[in-house]
Amino acid sequence: MITDIKGWSKNRSKLSLLYRNRIDKIFNSLDKDIDTKFTYLSSKEDKLLFKKIRSISNQFKNKKRIFLIGIGGSSLGAKTILDVDYNDKITFLENIDPAYIRKKLLSVSDKSIGFIIISKSGETLEILSIISIIEKHFFNNIQLSSNSIVITDNKNSTLSRLARNRKIPIVYSDSNIGGRYSCFSMLGLLPLHIAGLDSQKIKNLANRHFRDYLNKNKKTSKKNISSLVNFVSNRKISGHVFLCYIESFQTLMLWYRQLWAESIGKKGKGIHLMPAIGSVDQHSQLQMWIDGKKDLIFTVVVPKKRSRNFKIIDKSNILPPYLNNKSIGEIINKMSHATILELKKLKIPVRIIYIEDDTFKSAVQLMTNLMMEVSILGLALNINPFDQPAVEKAKKSTKKLLANNV
Numbered sequence: 001m002i003t004d005i006k007g008w009s010k011n012r013s014k015l016s017l018l019y020r021n022r023i024d025k026i027f028n029s030l031d032k033d034i035d036t037k038f039t040y041l042s043s044k045e046d047k048l049l050f051k052k053i054r055s056i057s058n059q060f061k062n063k064k065r066i067f068l069i070g071i072g073g074s075s076l077g078a079k080t081i082l083d084v085d086y087n088d089k090i091t092f093l094e095n096i097d098p099a100y101i102r103k104k105l106l107s108v109s110d111k112s113i114g115f116i117i118i119s120k121s122g123e124t125l126e127i128l129s130i131i132s133i134i135e136k137h138f139f140n141n142i143q144l145s146s147n148s149i150v151i152t153d154n155k156n157s158t159l160s161r162l163a164r165n166r167k168i169p170i171v172y173s174d175s176n177i178g179g180r181y182s183c184f185s186m187l188g189l190l191p192l193h194i195a196g197l198d199s200q201k202i203k204n205l206a207n208r209h210f211r212d213y214l215n216k217n218k219k220t221s222k223k224n225i226s227s228l229v230n231f232v233s234n235r236k237i238s239g240h241v242f243l244c245y246i247e248s249f250q251t252l253m254l255w256y257r258q259l260w261a262e263s264i265g266k267k268g269k270g271i272h273l274m275p276a277i278g279s280v281d282q283h284s285q286l287q288m289w290i291d292g293k294k295d296l297i298f299t300v301v302v303p304k305k306r307s308r309n310f311k312i313i314d315k316s317n318i319l320p321p322y323l324n325n326k327s328i329g330e331i332i333n334k335m336s337h338a339t340i341l342e343l344k345k346l347k348i349p350v351r352i353i354y355i356e357d358d359t360f361k362s363a364v365q366l367m368t369n370l371m372m373e374v375s376i377l378g379l380a381l382n383i384n385p386f387d388q389p390a391v392e393k394a395k396k397s398t399k400k401l402l403a404n405n406v
Contacts, residue, residue: 001365003220007343007350008227008297015226019380023225026379030214038375039174040181041210043203049186050200056149056171057193063114063147067104068191069093069130070118073179074151076255077188077367081202082195083251084363089195090116096126105138113139115148116191117168120179122157125398131162144168151187178386180259181371202364209368221372224351228377231297231349232264232271240271241289244301245278245336246358253277256370263374263385271297279335290342297349301366302336303358305329 035042060066068075071094079092093104115134119127135142145167152159154172163170177185184206193199213221231237240260242253253275260273274296276285289296306329314324323331343350355362378385 002354004352005223005227015230019229023222023380026376027222039176040185043207046203053190053193053199056190060114060194062112064112065108066090066114066194067093068116069127071124071126072258073182074118074120074187076251076258077183078191080252080255081192081360081363084248084360086248087195090191093130096129101133113147115144117148118151118187119159120153120173122152122155122159128158180262183367205361205364206368209365210372213369213372224373225376225380229380232269232381236295237271237297238295239274241274241276241296241298243276243278243298245332246303247277248358249363250277252363259370259374262388263378266383269381269383279332282335282339290346294348298343299351299353300336300340301353301355302333303355305357307357307359
């Protein structure tokens with residue numbers, strides 16, 4: 001993965017000595033005690049983890065339809081990689097909009113179904129609601145014990161009690177790893193394995209890229225963090241546009257949006273992460289980016305090659321000559337370069353990330369880099385990147401309103 005951060009470099013030079021020293025100190029401390037500080041990097045229990053994953057996956061071998069009931073960090077990590085791989089073996093139930101649930105479940109005619117039910121807290125209202133709806137409205141007398149698995153933290157939660165009551169097997173997730181950072185733990189790897197991907201290879205790949213971020217790519221990593229600290233601290237900057245020229249990376253952008261928002265948006269700090277897809281958003285947002293208020297920074301993700309490609313061959317000579325004999329991948333990449341060029345002309349800060357291709361292996365590398373970057377950025381800003389206290393406030397308010405019938 002090649003990162004061109006020339007468009008961010010001017011801002012880096014303005015970084016205060018305090019932040020420079022803090023960033024250096026963070027990187028030096030990670031050399032010694034990384035597993036403790038960033039728990040999602042731990043690989044000590046990997047052998048036991050893969051043994052469990054293989055054993056549990058056997059339960060779903062003969063299922064023709066598999067649903068994953070989860071929301072946010074419980075589903076987005078696995079969904080990201082499956083979407084990039086165009087793997088539709090798992091159907092995700094992630095919201096409690098009634099029409100959405102009806103559409104997802106009414107299409108199921110086969111009785112050979114399985115459910116992966118995930119909630120780290122075990123108290124997620126949406127997950128508990130969906131389980132009840134499945135039992136009462138769609139699959140009468142369904143025996144969840146024989147076709148389901150619950151993944152949750154090891155505590156006496158509502159979901160744990162419900163699972164025990166229905167005799168659903170429980171797999172305990174690592175309570176030290178937050179949901180949005182859990183894509184390469186049991187939470188994310190089990191669904192991938194059930195869907196037919198090699199979870200061990202994916203975890204090994206992630207581990208390698210985590211190490212590369214701190215070692216082989218350390219110099220570039222520091223430069224990126226330094227630039228981001230300046231941008232996030234600058235009150236004139238309000239948003240970070242994450243523009244990706246790969247259609248299958250749309251869920252990755254949603255995963256990154258959660259990672260960024262819940263990790264950085266604290267103590268009055270942070271800027272909004274704004275996902276955008278190329279080339280579609282050139283027809284909907286480019287006008288604002290180029291001719292609107294100049295308060296945004298950009299990260300543009302472009303693949304160097306495409307795994308699936310088609311060439312335009314026009315023997316009728318009707319199409320413009322510049323399209324003839326061009327591949328679709330070449331056209332969309334040229335569109336990305338044109339957008340970058342126009343943004344740079346206006347001195348808008350642009351970082352370009354060139355990934356090898358559009359496969360899930362490149363997605364894993366990008367995800368590991370973003371996880372590390374956001375974690376270290378949070379520490380550099382002197383905030384905790386691993387909690388989300390404001391989210392808990394909204395959850396409490398929701399329960400209070402429901403309890404009081406307000």
